[in-house]
Amino acid sequence: MTLLRSARFPALLLLIAAIAGIVVANxxxxxxxxxxxQLHVGVAGTAVDLSLAHWVSDGLLAVFFFSVSIELQFELTRGELRSFRKAVQPAIAAAGGVIVPIAIYLAITAGSGLESGWPIPTATDIAFALGVLAVFGRGLPPAVRVFLLALAILDDIVGIIFIAVLFATDVNFGLLAMAVIAVIAFAILSRMLDTRARAIIIPLLVVLAGATWVLVLASGVHATIAGVALGLAMAQSPALRVRHAIEPWINGVILPVFAFSAALVPIPSVGESGLSPAFWGILIALPVGKLIGIAGAGWIGQRVIAGAANTRIALGDLLAAGALGGIGFTVSLLLSELAFAGDRLVRDEAVLGVIGGSVASVVLAGVLVSWRARHHRALENRAPAVTTSGAAQEGRA
Known part of the structure; x- marks a missing residue:
């Protein structure tokens, strides 16, 4: 279990699962x-009649989003996003990391009819990015990890909004209102977990969570939003305990199964027309757009927002964070399925673009993070021999 709570092993497991999916499919x-x-399991004739692939993307992934939203709740109330001063710089960088990839994707796909895939290259996979940081980033200042974590969480907020707003179909507001009521009841009961009624409350919470998921699914809103709502609504103390308990299952089962399922893509034979613009748009927008957007907006943001010079992140560290931000995987794979649900060939090419762009970002991030880690370790080793002002000057390199 300890291995599945680490930063490195789950990232490796996710990559292996995605590669295995492509290999098996071919x-x-x-x-x-x-x-x-594609085998359907569930109650025939109802919203809960899903293929196994959809049970993975709509069901298992809702648990992942539940965990993410618990972390988001903590960061917004007690963590790195709890104040405007703490959140504004990663928010500006995150905005750049969303806008620039969208612009690159739209420029490449202009006139192709595939512009609807623009949300795909906007996501960052927190687990994977932190895994790469753990492997290559020994010696980096804690501020870089904190900045990346805040950046990735804000990216997830954007991804969640895209899923909720852009991919809702024929919304049944009556069912959605019932889901909101279930979430409110869930929130109230979760705040009574430390009472003597705990043995009764826990089963009720499980029933309410299941009911919320079914109602959101049937309402036409993507079912993963149920996980988001429940995670944000749950009382923080028990929510953090639940997140700790399910973390190994998310890292060891849910995310690898989703990565394998989403990557079950036959590599298309490339004819005279070649791969679609959607593939190239995602392949380029993830590593290039994220790097330019995050580093550029982060650099500008630090100069627009007044702050002490020693709280600024060096441009080299911003470049490393930007490269890490290009590792899309989980949310980008889900967005690929949603954006091109009606065109299997384009969806498969989009999935290949996500995997290719994410792998390119992993390689680029490995190089840049290693470079910055060596730089900071060298500064540490030389620290006793230089003046304070000299060290500060080098730190801004």
Whole structure:
């Protein structure tokens, strides 16, 4: 269990699962496995009649978003986003990390009819990015990790908004109102967990969580939003305990299963027309757009927002954070499925673009993070031999 709570191993597991999905899809058994994932399980004739692939993306992934929103709740109330001063700089960088990839994607896909995929390259995979940081970032200042964590959480907020607003279909507001009532009841009961009625309350919370998920699914809003709402609504102390308990399952089962399922993509044969603009837009927008957007907006933000010079993050560290931000994976894979749900070929190419762009970002981030880590370790080793002003000057390099 300790291994599954670490930063490095889950990131490696996620990458292996995604690669395994592509490999399996392109073997003789690929068609059978893809067909199996389309097998429907549930109550026929109801909203809860889903293929296995949708049980993974709509069901299991709701648990992942539940965990993410608990972390978000903590950061907004007691963590790095609890005040405007703390949140504003990563917020500006996150905005750049969303706007520039969108601009690059739209520029590449202009006139192709595939512009609807613009949300795909806007996401950052927190677990994967922190995993790469853990592998290559020994010696980096804690401020860089904090900045990246805040940045990735804000990215997730944007992704959640995109999922909730852009991919809702024929919304049934009556069912959505019932889901809100269930969430409110869930929030109230979660604040009574430390009473003697705990044995009764826990099963009720599970029932309310399941009911919320079904109601959101049936309402036409993507079911993962149920996980977001429940995570934000739950009382913080028990929520953090629940998150700690489910973390190994999310890292060891849910995310790898989702990555494998989403990456079950036959590599398309490239004809004279080549791969679609959606593939190239995502492939380029993730590593290039995130790097330019995050580093550029972060650098500008630090000069627009007044603050002590020693609280600023050096441009080299911003570049490393920007490269880490290009690792899309989980949310980007989900956005690919949603944006091109009606066109399987384009969806598959979009998935390949996400994996290719994320792998390129991993390589780029590995190089830049290693460079910055060496730089900071060298500064530490030389610290006794230089003056304070000299060290401050080098730190801003």
């Amino acid at each position: 073997t003789p058994i690929g068609a059978d496995v893809i067909g199996f994932m």
